[in-house]
Amino acid sequence: xxxxxxxxxxxxxxxxxxxxxxxxxxxxxxxxxxxxxxxxxxxxxxxxxxxxxxxxxxxxxxxxxxxxxxxxxxxxxxxxxxxxxxxxxxxxxxxxxxxxxxxxxxxxxxxxxxxxxxxxxxxxxxxxxxxxxxxxxxxxxxxxxxxxxxxxxxxxxxxxxxxxxxxxxxxxxxxxxxxxxxxxxxxxxxxxxxxxxxxxxxxxxxxxxxxxxxxxxxxxxxxxxxxxxxxxxxxxxxxxxxx
Numbered sequence: 001x002x003x004x005x006x007x008x009x010x011x012x013x014x015x016x017x018x019x020x021x022x023x024x025x026x027x028x029x030x031x032x033x034x035x036x037x038x039x040x041x042x043x044x045x046x047x048x049x050x051x052x053x054x055x056x057x058x059x060x061x062x063x064x065x066x067x068x069x070x071x072x073x074x075x076x077x078x079x080x081x082x083x084x085x086x087x088x089x090x091x092x093x094x095x096x097x098x099x100x101x102x103x104x105x106x107x108x109x110x111x112x113x114x115x116x117x118x119x120x121x122x123x124x125x126x127x128x129x130x131x132x133x134x135x136x137x138x139x140x141x142x143x144x145x146x147x148x149x150x151x152x153x154x155x156x157x158x159x160x161x162x163x164x165x166x167x168x169x170x171x172x173x174x175x176x177x178x179x180x181x182x183x184x185x186x187x188x189x190x191x192x193x194x195x196x197x198x199x200x201x202x203x204x205x206x207x208x209x210x211x212x213x214x215x216x217x218x219x220x221x222x223x224x225x226x227x228x229x230x231x232x233x234x235x236x237x238x239x240x241x242x243x
Contacts, residue, residue, distance in 0.1 A: 001060040001067060005029055006074070008115055010099040012048035014040045022048060022069065023099055024056055027112045031102040034058055034069035044071075050095035051119055052077035080123070087122040089229070089236045090132055094118055096227035101139060101218045114138040129242050130190055130198055132233075133206030136214065137191065145169065145217045149192055152176055162187050164209060166216070185209050204243030207234060 007024040010031070015021045020039025024032050034056070038044055047054060053074040060067025081087045098115060102108055114135050121131040140146055146169065151158045153170035154177075163172040163184035171192075177184050186209065188202035211234075215226055237243050 001063045002058065003029060004055065004057045006112075007032075007054050007056045008095075008112070008119065009048055009050060009052040009054060009071075010095045011050060012036075012039060020044070020048060021066075022071070024054070024069075025098055025102070025112055025115055026056060027109060028107060029058075030106045030108050031099065031104055032056075032058065033104070034067055036069055036071060046079055047071060047073040047077070049078045051091035051122075053116075053119070084122075084125070086236055086240055086242075087125070087128065089233050090122060090128060091119065092229045093227070093233035094132065094135060096229035097136065097214065098139065100224065100227050101143060101214065108142055110142040111139055114142070129203045129237060130206065133188075133191070133203060133210055136207075136210035140210065140213050140217070143218065145213055147171070147191070147213075149187065161192060166212060169213060185212060201243065203237065207237075207243070 005026040005028050007026040010023040010025055012020045012022045015035060018038055018040050020036050022034055022036045022039060026032055039048055054071040055074060056069050056071055058067055058069045078088060078091055094115065098111065102111060118131055118135040121128040137147060147164060148169060149161065149171040151171065152161060152173040153165055153168060155173060157173050160174045161171040162174050163177040164187045165172055166185055171187060172184055186205040188205045189196040190198055190202055191206060211226060219226055
């Protein structure tokens with residue numbers, strides 16, 4: 001079993017005296033864990049931070065065993081954001097959600113592309129929280145739980161869509177949703193059109209929307225809560241007044 005691929009580091013933990021078990025999101029092979037010799041060394045640690053981009057060369061004697069990998073760093077990675085703790089919290093949350101949601105060794109090229117776009121967005125302070133919401137929505141879609149925001153689920157209208165059904169993930173218009181608004185989820189306009197400007201409360205509504213579906217359809221069925229890093233990100237964005 002052997003392959004080479006582009007990847008992002010999702011997590012790394014010390015294994016033995018000098019090695020590390022590294023969890024990777026690869027472009028063509030999905031989420032993959034591997035032993036990296038020397039991964040606990042001072043030289044390697046900067047390349048094993050969540051969000052670091054690498055080229056991975058993986059090898060295992062048989063397909064179902066934990067193999068070994070060598071990693072070659074690509075670009076600066078998260079080190080470029082060391083002076084931005086909020087962005088680092090965002091990277092940690094994205095990596096934790098991805099690691100928790102994706103199955104092992106199942107190709108999800110869409111998730112890799114979405115993660116790559118999000119990592120690039122962290123350099124733009126004004127927009128990345130909204131891109132984070134879009135990333136989680138894309139991850140849900142890649143796993144088969146995407147939103148249908150094209151028209152109202154009740155009337156078929158494409159106008160004044162402001163709610164999402166918590167049961168189906170379909171959009172609901174203001175008029176159709178009025179009798180049930182306490183049971184519906186808010187739909188921020190920026191999820192309907194990329195050119196929509198962010199209004200106060202939009203990012204918070206978007207994060208609440210994606211969190212609901214991540215919990216209901218991904219994490220709860222596995223008897224897991226949302227990753228702590230995702231909850232901490234919400235706290236950090238609240239403290240920063242970014243919701």
